[in-house]
Amino acid sequence: MKKQITLTVNGVKRELFVASNELLLNVLRDHLELTGAKYGCGIGECGSCTVLLDGEPILACLTLAMAVDGSDVVTIEGISGSDGRLHPVQESFLNHGAVQCGFCTPGLILTGKALLDENPQPTEGEIREYIRGNLCRCTGYTQIVKAIKDSSVKGKA
C-alpha cells in the first residue's frame, strides 16, 4: 500500500509516494538521493542516520515515513548556506579535526546543531550527554566535544 505524503526537506516541499513500511532513512537516501544520513545499524543504536525532524534530532532508521507526513526534515545537506558556506558547527568540526572517517559526522553535526539551537551555551557535560546516542569509532569524541563547545562560544560572540 502506497500513500502520498508531504515532507518539507531542507526547505523544499516534496510530495512522495511511500509504502506503509518505508523508513524515513530509505526515503531520504533512495527517493530523494540525500545520502548524507547513513545506515550504520538499522536499529537505532549508532546515530549515523540522525536527521532533524521539526528541529529535533531523530533516528531516521527507526522512523516510518508515513508517520511524519507534513513534517519539516533537515538533513546534513540542508544546513550549510545556499552560497556553500559552512554552518558554524561544520566549520568548527573542520578546525578541530573532529572529522576522521566521516561516517558519523553528518549525524553528529546535526545533533550538535540541535543542541546549540536549544541551549546556546552548553557545558561540556551537557554536550557529552546530548550526543551520547551518536557513536564515533575514530575520534574518541575529544575533538567532537571541543568542536561543539567552540562553535557555541563563537555563536555568542
Next chain:
Amino acid sequence: MNEKTELRIIGKPIPRHDAWEKAFGLTCYAADFSLPGMLYGKVLRSNYPSARILSVNTSRAERLKGVKAVLTAKDVPRNESVTRFGQTHVVGGGFEGLYRVLADRKVHFMGEAVALVAAEAEEIAEKALELIRVDYEPLPGIFDPIEAMKPDAPLVQEGRPNIITHYEVVKGDVKMGFSEADIIVENTYRVPFVDHAYLEPESGMAWIDEDGVITIRVSTQVIEHFRGIADVLNLPHNRVRVIGTYVGGGFGGKEDITVEAFLALLTYKTGRPVKLTYTREESILSHSKRHPYVMIYKTGAKKDGRLTALEAKLVSDAGAYVYLSPWVLLYSMVNAAGPYRIPHVKVDGYTVLTNNTFTSANRGFGAPQVCFAYESQMDELARRTGLEPEKIRMMNYLEKGEALATGQILERHVALQETTEKVIEALEERTLPSGQMRIGRGIASGMTSYGRMVFLHDTSRSHVSIEMDGSVTIRAGIQDIGGGQASSLCQITAEILGVPIEDIKIYIADTALTPFAGTTTATRQLYMSGNATLMAALEVRKVLVHKAAGMLGIDPESLDLVDREVIDKEGTGKSLPLKEVVRACASDGVPLYHVALFKAPFRNIAQFERIEGQVFPDFTFGTHGAEVAVDEETGRIQVLKLISSFDVGRAINRLSVEGQIEGGAIYGMGYSLTEEVILNQGITMTPSFSEYLLPTSMDVPDVETILIESGDGVGPFGAKGVGEPSVCSVAPAIANAVFNAIGVRIYDLPLTPEKIVKALKEKKDMG
C-alpha cells in the same frame, strides 16, 4: 631541500582536504552510490558453527519474481584459492591459508557464506534467502583453542591440523635467567574476541563496464585484492578493476576481502550492476574479529628491579579459517617481551583453528594482546620489588642500538624514558576518593611496528605531476580509511612544490588508474606512500628548479619554491611565477611528472619456526597513563584521566596525529572495559550494539595527548606511524590503575563490573 629549510605546511594543524566534503555530507561512501538498473545482493549464511551440507535446493528462490541469480559453491569458477593480503612477493612458510568463497560440503563457523542472491529489490533478495533450502547435518565442533590443540580433537578443516603455526623466540637460557631472579611473577592472561565496529558496514557495488571489465567500487583497505577476485572468476587480472571509496572506518576489518568476490560473481552472472551492503548483525556475525589469546607469562627480576628472564606461551584462536592469523601471531612473538632489556627470553606461540568466527587483522595486530600481559607483569614486579611502576620500567627500557629478543637492533630513537616522564607529569594530583569510589592510577608502555614485515618485500608507488596552470595532481593507489592517508600526501607535495594545499588534487585507490601503493594496513601508508610521494615531488621540483635557474641565471642551489613562485633565497628579489616555469618546461618537452617507487628494507627470513633478526622496518614507542575510579559496591570503573604520550617522529599534520592518538586511546579503552564478542559454542551472543558495547561520549574522558618529535622515524621528514601503536598499552594502563585502586588484579579483559565484584569478594573471603 635540506633539513634546515623551514617547513611551511608540514607539522601544521590544518583541516584535511577531505574534511569539507565529509562535513557537508557529500562524500560518497560505498553504499551511497547507485547505478540505473542495479540489483541488490544478499548472502545466505550458515546457522551452524559446524555441519555437513547434505543438500542445497535453490529452485524455489530462483522462481521468485524479481530474482536474477542464486549462486552456490558449484557456480563459483574457482571457489578455493590462497589468501593473499595485497603482497606481491610469494613468502611461503605457511603464511597463506585457504580462501573459500562459498561453503562447499561443510560449514565451519556460524555465519559462513553458503549462497548468494541478486534481485530487483532488497526485500525480494531477502525473501529469496528464506526460500533457499539447505539441509545440514550438525557435526561436533571445537570452540576452545587449547582443546583444539589436543591430538584427538576433531579437525576444523579437512586435511589440515588445527595448529596452523608454531613459532618460537629464543634468547639466552631462561632456566639460567630464572635461577638468577630474586622475584618471579607467573600469571595467565586472557583477552577476548573484539569487533572492529566501524560505523560503515561492509559495502560495495559492482558492474561490467563497456569494455567488459568487472568493476567493483568498494569500501576496502586493500584494492589489490583485485588479483584474488580475478582468480575467483578465472579471469586475467587486468579484467577486474577495484575502485576504493573513502572508507567509513577500517581498523583492520576491511583488510581481508569482504563483499568483493560476492559482487563480482553476481554481476558476472547477471550482467547487471549489483549492490551489496551487510547488515550490522551480519557484520558482527560473519566477518573477522580480533584474536582472543591465552597467554601464560613468567617474568623474573633481581631485587633491585633488573629483569633477568621472561618466558611466555601464547595461544591464539584463529577461528575457522587461517586468514592473517600466522602474521598476527608473528607480531605477537616479536612484541612478546616488550620494549625491555631481558637477558634470557623464551616465547612459544601457537595459532589454532576452531569453529569460532574467523579472526584476522584488528588495529594493533597482535601487539595489544601481549602488551596487556607483559605490562601487567611489570606492574606486579614493581609491587613485589617496592619500586614505583615508572622506576622499574625506566630501569629496563631498551635504548637505541640495543636488540629485541629476536635480535633485531633498534636503530632509531627509543623515546620511552621521555614518554614515561611526560605521562607521570600529566597525571598530576591524584583525585580524592569519595564514598565507595576508590581512586587508582596506572601506566603502561608499549611498542608497535609500522610498515609491513620486511620479508614481504613491500613497495609503494606515487605519481606527482604539475599542470600547465601550476596546479598539482597526485595519483596514488592508497585507500583512505579516515586516518588522513590521502591528505598527508597532499601536505607533503604542497611543501615540496611550494604551493598551497588547495592547489593539490589527489586521485586515490583505483587499480586501473593509480599506481599501486599497497595496503592501508600495518600503519604503513604515511611511511611507504609518504616516502614515495616525497620522492616523486622532489623529482618534479628538481626539474622546475633546474629550468628556473637557467631562466633567471641563478645557481639552482639558491632557489626555493614558495607560494606558487620560484624565488631566490639570497634575497635578490629575483623570482618567477611557478606556472611560467612549467610552461617553459612543457615547451622543452621535459617531463612534468614523476612516478616514484619506494622500497621498504627487503630481508628474507631464514626459517619461520624460529623468529630471528630484523622483522620490521621500525617501531613506534609510547606510554599510556590512566586514573580510574572504581565503585567497590557495583564494580563499575570510570576512567577519569587518560593520557597518551608517543614519539611520532615528526607530526606531518598535528590535528591528524592527535586525532589518531585520541581515537586509539578510546579504542583501547573499549577493549579494556566493555568490548567482547561473546561466542557460546560458536554462536555469537552479541550481534548488535546493545550487547557489543562501544564507548559513548558519556563513558570517556578527554584524552590528553603529548607528542614527542624525535625526528628519527623512517617515514618522510622523520615521521613514524601512529595509527595502530596508539591502541597498544591502554588496557594494561587501565588494569594497573584498577589494581592500584582496589588491590586486586584482573587477568581477563574486558574488566567488567562482574569480574571486579567477584575479585573483591574473593579478596575479602581470603581475609
